[in-house]
Amino acid sequence: MNFTSIFFFKKCLSYVSVQGPCFLQALECLVRLASVRRSLFVEDPARSQFLSHLMSGTREILQTGQGLADHGNYHEFCRLLGRFKVNYQLSELLNVEFYGEWLGLVAEFTTKSLLSWQWASNSVYYLLSLWSRLVTSVPYLKGDTPSLLDETVPKITEGFITSRINSVQASFADNSPDPDNPLENAESLQDQLESLPYLCRFKYESCSLFIINIMEPLLQAYTARSRLPASGDAAELSVIEGQIAWMVHIIAAILKIRQTVGCSQDSQELFDAELAARVLQLINITDTGVHA
Missing domain, CATH: 1.10.357 (Tetracycline Repressor; domain 2)
Structure with missing residues (x-):
């Protein structure tokens, strides 16, 4: 993955850090970026860094709940979380320094989603x-x-x-x-x-x-x-x-x-x-x- 792609990835993360009409579009881009194939990365360290950035960005959203009051954003964010294990091995997730914190936040988010069955059933x-x-x-x-x-x-x-x-x-x-x-x-x-x-x-x-x-x-x-x-x-x-x-x-x-x-x-x-x-x-x- 070249410098331009990394720059675009970080730009998407910056968009989801602020409220606005670009929030949903940025999440949609991140869902696609989270699905990129291993072959696009020249070296494994670059792929690990990419995963770390992705987990860090989703961790921030989970911590703040920013933008998730909108149903469309909420649904797309659930799609983004669902992409993690599709494209990455559990061992790769474990190697990320803050895996434990990230997993706990995802578990808490999942539990709250289950309780909000009328609102989040499709997500x-x-x-x-x-x-x-x-x-x-x-x-x-x-x-x-x-x-x-x-x-x-x-x-x-x-x-x-x-x-x-x-x-x-x-x-x-x-x-x-x-x-x-x-x-x-x-x-x-x-x-x-x-x-x-x-x-x-x-x-x-x-x-x-x-x-x-x-x-x-x-x-x-x-x-x-x-x-x-x-x-x-x-x-x-x-x-x-x-x-x-x-x-x-x-x-x-x-x-x-x-x-x-x-x-x-x-x-x-x-x-x-x-x-x-x-x-x-x-x-x-x-x-x-x-x-x-």
């Missing part, structure tokens, strides 16, 4: 994609430098699952069901669940227990509701069914893939069976009561 895909690519790279990581993913990924996984459950409750609380409800859109649902299985299986034991602890009360509530007259609270039943629907889709997505990271194959099969058993319990419930 979360890029963030989850980044995390899934990071965890699938762990087996190929050499050296003793900690990736810090053991600490961050479980929180993000739990945050996603919790946010989907809460979204059902929230949509009925204000009597305004989401017209873009992913449960009613197969393509949107697939996008949201595409990366989740890799995150879940990264720390499968703790994740499966977390899912079971959510699923059990829902099954109990659904069973209790099946014993009530059909004239009961329809809204309450709809909320329970919506939350169970999310959990069934999440479990199905997890069971579709196999991943050796995190625990042994025997352990994975045991946790698979535990999750599948919770879904199969629904058959007995739906065959009785008002659900029949």
Whole structure:
């Protein structure tokens, strides 16, 4: 990569450091620059310096939140973060001096995005994609430098699952069901669940227990509701069914893939069976009561 390209790259970073109409265009340019091929760099040190500048720029945006109140900027910034693992190895990210700080900021940003599901639902895909690519790279990581993913990924996984459950409750609380409800859109649902299985299986034991602890009360509530007259609270039943629907889709997505990271194959099969058993319990419930 020549001097002109480096100059253009730094110019884009300077544009995203100020508010204005150029903010979005600068982010779009950075997304493209983050995608340049390794062959464009004459030497590895130049590529490492390029990555360091890119991580430094995104770190500054994450620290200040500057420009992210605009939905277009927010979405493009998520796309930019999603490009990191597409074009760089985890080992290269680890070699950047402030990797730990950067990863923590990205994790915090991801968690906040998950909580803002009504506003950032279309942007979360890029963030989850980044995390899934990071965890699938762990087996190929050499050296003793900690990736810090053991600490961050479980929180993000739990945050996603919790946010989907809460979204059902929230949509009925204000009597305004989401017209873009992913449960009613197969393509949107697939996008949201595409990366989740890799995150879940990264720390499968703790994740499966977390899912079971959510699923059990829902099954109990659904069973209790099946014993009530059909004239009961329809809204309450709809909320329970919506939350169970999310959990069934999440479990199905997890069971579709196999991943050796995190625990042994025997352990994975045991946790698979535990999750599948919770879904199969629904058959007995739906065959009785008002659900029949």
